[in-house]
Amino acid sequence: MKNRAIQGLRGLAVIAVVFDHLFGNAIPGGYLGVDVFFVISGYVITSSSMKNLDSKFFVFISGFYRRRVNRILPALSVTVVVGSILSALFINPLSLNYFTSGVTGLFALASLSNGFLIAVNSNYFSNSSELNVFTHTWSLAVEMQFYLLFPIIFYVINKSIKKTVFKAFVRIGCVAAFGASVMSFIYLSTVSHAYMYYSPISRAWEFGLGVLVAILPRELGKSTGHGFLRYLLVTSL
Secondary structure, X not given: OOOHHHHHHHHHHHHHHHHHHHHHHHOOOHHHHHHHHHHHHHHHHHHHHHOOOOOOHHHHHHHHHHHHHHHHXXXXXXXXXXXXXXXXXXXXXXXXXXXXXXXXXXXXHOOOHHHHHHHOOOOOOOHHHXXXXXXXXHHHHHHHHHHHHHHHHHHHHHHHOOOHHHHHHHHHHHHHHHHHHHXXXXXXXXXXXXXXXXXXXXXXXXXXXXXXXXXXXXXHOOOOOHHHHHHHHHHHO
């Protein structure tokens, strides 16, 4: 989706994250650019998927996965290969960072690096995370896990919601899932940084917010949600 508002928001999010990594507190809360990306992903994927809902289930699902793989896997593979070479050249093979970087890279190829970082109880803001070449792949892993389930759920919901009897149950279920994700984020923030930060469950509400922005105009009978999205995310920054 080539909308200038979306591209502008992505650019702001990238700048915020890059500055956060390179210059520390130059932009307070710059790491929140990743959260903005999650909202944008939910919005863009939903908007794109709504255009293909008339397709048969298999065509819809296979087309969705094919586009995601073609868009992400080549760049991810190059990143892991180049990062692994740099790790071999500049990180002491006997250090713990050498091991964690290598394993994180392997898990990244399977879109599971966030799971590994949870398993080793990684703290995103610690020095050890800075020395892990592939720590940043956690966000892509969360996105891929969202992509794995989203098209199936989205297709089934949109087909069933046409039957009036299911509308209330579907909406209540979506609200409950959204609320459960928000509550898990709040609860895990007091229990485990790793689970709170890297878990797709605690991040699902951010994608859900983007989904809501995409479908709200349709529910209200409007033609576009770009203005609402721009207002929502710019004010959050």
